[in-house]
Amino acid sequence: MSSSFAEDLQLALGQRPRSISPKYFYDEIGSALFEQICDLPEYYPTRTELGLLQAHAAEMAECIGPQAQLLEYGAGALQKVRCLLDRLEAPHSFVPIDISGAHLLSACGQLQAAYPTLQINPLVADFSRPHSLPQGSGKGPRVGFFPGSSIGNFTPLEALAFLKMAAFELRGGGLLIGIDLIKDPAILHAAYNDSAGVTAAFNLNLLARARRELGADIARDGFVHSAFYNSALQRIEMHLMSLKRQTLRIAERVYEIDAGETLHTENSHKYSVVGFQSLAAQAGFSPGASWTDPREWFSLLWLQAPA
Numbered sequence: 408m409s410s411s412f413a414e415d416l417q418l419a420l421g422q423r424p425r426s427i428s429p430k431y432f433y434d435e436i437g438s439a440l441f442e443q444i445c446d447l448p449e450y451y452p453t454r455t456e457l458g459l460l461q462a463h464a465a466e467m468a469e470c471i472g473p474q475a476q477l478l479e480y481g482a483g484a485l486q487k488v489r490c491l492l493d494r495l496e497a498p499h500s501f502v503p504i505d506i507s508g509a510h511l512l513s514a515c516g517q518l519q520a521a522y523p524t525l526q527i528n529p530l531v532a533d534f535s536r537p538h539s540l541p542q543g544s545g546k547g548p549r550v551g552f553f554p555g556s557s558i559g560n561f562t563p564l565e566a567l568a569f570l571k572m573a574a575f576e577l578r579g580g581g582l583l584i585g586i587d588l589i590k591d592p593a594i595l596h597a598a599y600n601d602s603a604g605v606t607a608a609f610n611l612n613l614l615a616r617a618r619r620e621l622g623a624d625i626a627r628d629g630f631v632h633s634a635f636y637n638s639a640l641q642r643i644e645m646h647l648m649s650l651k652r653q654t655l656r657i658a659e660r661v662y663e664i665d666a667g668e669t670l671h672t673e674n675s676h677k678y679s680v681v682g683f684q685s686l687a688a689q690a691g692f693s694p695g696a697s698w699t700d701p702r703e704w705f706s707l708l709w710l711q712a713p714a
C-alpha cells in the first residue's frame with residue numbers, strides 16, 4: 408500500500424483543492440483509532456446501526472437467504488456481521504474485504520474462534536478497485552454487507568460507480584447497506600468533533616502515517632483537525648488545516664502550504680432513504696425492505712441485485 412500512499416499524497420499536495428482518499432487513514436493505528444471512535448458518546452452511527460441489526464437480523468437473514476456467500480466491504484472489527492451470522496441459514500462462507508491487512512487478519516482470528524465452523528476467506532484489497540473474489544458454492548446467492556455508512560465517503564457519483572460494480576459482483580444476490588441519514592447539523596458536528604479528541608487523532612494519523620511510512624518531513628504541530636457540515640452538499644467534510652505557512656518534504660519533493668489552507672481528508676455524505684434507493688436503482692438494484700431507528704438517524708437498506 409505504501410507506494411500508492413506516497414503517490415496519492417504527493418498528488419494531493421500538488422493539486423488544488425488538496426484532497427486525498429480517506430482509505431489512507433487505515434493503517435493499524437488508524438484502524439485502532441476508528442474502533443475507539445465507535446465507542447464515543449457523540450458517535451451515534453455505530454450504536455444505532457448495531458441496534459438495527461440486533462432488532463431486525465432475522466428479517467435481514469430472510470432477505471439474504473440460505474447458503475449465501477457473504478462479503479463485507481470495509482470489514483473493520485467484524486462486530487456487526489455477528490448479528491447476521493447468528494441468524495443466517497447455513498452460510499456457505501464469509502469474505503471480509505479490507506485495506507487494513509493486519510487489523511483484518513486479527514479480527515478474522517477472533518471471528519473464527521467465535522464461529523469455528525464458518526469458512527472465512529479474508530481479502531486484503533481496496534474495494535473501490537477491481538478485485539477477484541473466491542468462488543461461492545453456486546447453491547446460494549452472493550450477498551454484500553456494507554455497514555458503517557462507509558458508502559458516504561464516496562461522492563454520489565463515486566457511490567454510483569461503486570454500486571454498479573457491486574450490482575455486477577453480486578448479481579443474483581443482493582446488498583445490505585448502512586446509510587447515515589440527513590439530520591440536525593449540530594448532531595453531525597458533535598459526532599465528528601468529539602470532546603475527547605479521538606476523531607482529531609484519527610485525522611492527524613494520516614500525517615503521522617506519512618512520517619512513519621514515507622519518512623515525510625511534516626511538522627508535528629503544523630496542522631489541526633477541522634470537521635464541519637457542508638449543507639449544500641449534505642456532507643461532513645474533514646480537513647487537516649495548516650496553522651502556519653510551512654514546507655512539507657516527501658521523498659525529495661517539496662510542497663508549500665499557507666496558514667488556513669487545508670488537505671481535505673474525508674467526506675461523509677448524508678442521504679434520505681428514498682434518495683439513496685433512487686441512486687441504487689440507477690445502478691441496477693431493486694430496493695426492498697429498509698430499517699430505520701425511531702430517531703430516523705440511520706438506515707439499513709436491502710437492495711436486490713439484478714439477475
Ligand SMILES: C[S@@+](CC[C@H](N)C(=O)[O-])C[C@H]1O[C@@H](n2cnc3c(N)ncnc32)[C@H](O)[C@@H]1O
Nearest residue numbers: 430433481482483505506507532533534554555
Ligand atoms: C468506517 S470503517 C467501518 C468498519 C466496520 N465495517 C463498521 O461498520 O464499523 C471503514 C472500514 O473500511 C476499510 N476501508 C476504507 N476504505 C477502504 C477501501 N477503499 N477498500 C477496502 N477497505 C477500506 C477501513 O480499513 C475500515 O476498516
